[in-house]
Amino acid sequence: MTCRRRVVDMEFALAMIGIILMVFEAELYINQKISKLGFYSLMLKCLISLSTVFLLIFICAEYYVSAKIRALDSNIQSVLSVMTFRQWMYLVLELVVCSIHPFPGNIKFEYSSTQGVIHSVSIDAILSIVMLGRLYLVCHFAVVHSNMVTDTFIYSIGMISKTKINTTFVIKALISKRPGFLLIVVMVTTVIVNTWAYRACELYFDRNKYKKNSIFESLWIITMVFLSSDHGDVLPESYCGRFVAVMTAVMGLITSSLLIAIIAQQIEHTRSEKHVFAFASRVQTSCKKKSAAADAIKSFFKLTVLIKSGKAGYREISRLKDKVKQSLKMMRTTREEMMDIYDDTVGVVDVAEVTWRVEQRVSVLESRFNSLEEKIDLILSKVER
Known part of the structure; x- marks a missing residue:
């Protein structure tokens, strides 16, 4: 486990170094400080490519170490025999995602805006945005350093009960334990990453509109789209920017739904509060039932006396009959409410x-x-x- 943790640490460090170098190079180009064929741009891209090569090597090493651990747990000598088809597919997918980065050079293509304006745009605009997909390694890094994975006692219980202590298990446990903290981290990270991605898309398309697509203007439109309250005062001019805005809106809807669920969970009664509330509700409902029964008996007694005496009018008899019916209906209603209270109180x-x-x-x-x-x-x- 220690060896695997070190390998994942190197993956995380190399991924972050590559992303930081990519953002630095893109910002210099956007601010018209360097050109794509300049020395500094080529040097930064070579460093990005070098970090990418080492990152791919460590990804393969991490899969090898994980397979070796599973082979030791299963008393199997061959490491390849424990690699399933799904794991091979995951390995290939990770290698493809992490291999995408801005290459040295200046490859351009003709790109049309939403208004039909054609520009010659560097392919680094797309490669830089896709390179942000390496941020999934942050979750991998957090999972490996979680106490549920580092604690040998929990890991042994998982092995005995045949429960996989993997990324999905740790994330579910974190959602159950600290949902508010996790949701805030996801929301802030989404807004920050998508703000830079939107700004890069717009400025790669037209570097002359730097003020219109400043960091604060981009933060404004991404925040409004994320909160589903866009005023329409700023619109993306590139299809890349529109794609980032759509992804931001989708993430905003998902996190908003989770936020509502968390708030509903927090305001829900605890078990002790639920029992106290149920007891008070049963007492109140029982009092209503007894009062309705007393009214029914009293009205029925008056009705019987008046009918036998023969002195009551038709209106008085009808009023007492209606009162008896209302009292009986109230008794049935309170009985149903009492059953509902019992059903809501007693859980699994x-x-x-x-x-x-x-x-x-x-x-x-x-x-x-x-x-x-x-x-x-x-x-x-x-x-x-």
Whole structure:
């Protein structure tokens, strides 16, 4: 596990170095400080390519170390035999994603804007945006350094129960444990990354509109799109910028849904609060039921007396009959409300807890019964002697 952690650390470091160099080179080009065929641009791109080569090597090494760990756990000598088809596909996919980066040189293509304006744009505009896909290694880095993976006790329990302590397991555990923190990190990261991506798309297309696509203007439009409250005052001129805006809107919808779910979970009653509320509701409903029953009996008694006396009018008799019907209806309604309160209060966890307590009590009674039976047998044997 220590060897794998070191390999993942090197992957993360190389990925971050490559992204930082790419952003630095792109910013120099956007600000018209360097050209794509200049010395500094070629030097930075060569460093990016060199870091990419080492990154691909360490990705292969990480898969080899993981396969070796699985082979040792399964008592298998061949490392390749534990590699499934899905893992080979994941390896190829990671190599393809991490191999994309701006190459040394200046390859251009004709690009048309949404208004039909044609510009000659460097292919680095697309390669730089796609290179940001390496940020998935941040999740991989966080998972490897999580205490659920580093703790040998938890890892042993996972092996015994045949549960995979992988990235999915750790992320689900983090969502359950600290949902608010994780959501804030995702939202801030999405806004920052997409702000730079949108700005790069627009300025690669037309570097003369630097003020229009400044960092603050880009942050404004990305934030508005992320919050689904775009005013339409700023529109992307490139299809690349539109694509980034669409992806930002999708991420905004997903995180907004998660935020609503987290808020609903936080304002939900705890188990103790739920039981207190249910008890108070049962008391109030029981009082309403008793009051309705008393009204029904009282109205029925008055109605019987008036009918036997023969002095009551038709209107008074109808009023008392309606009051009896309303009281009976209230009794049925309160009975249904009482059943709903019981259904909402008793959950699966409560049933499991009661079952566990009953089993514990039964086991204690069984042990006492066995000891009592042994004592009775001993007394009978002594009496027979």
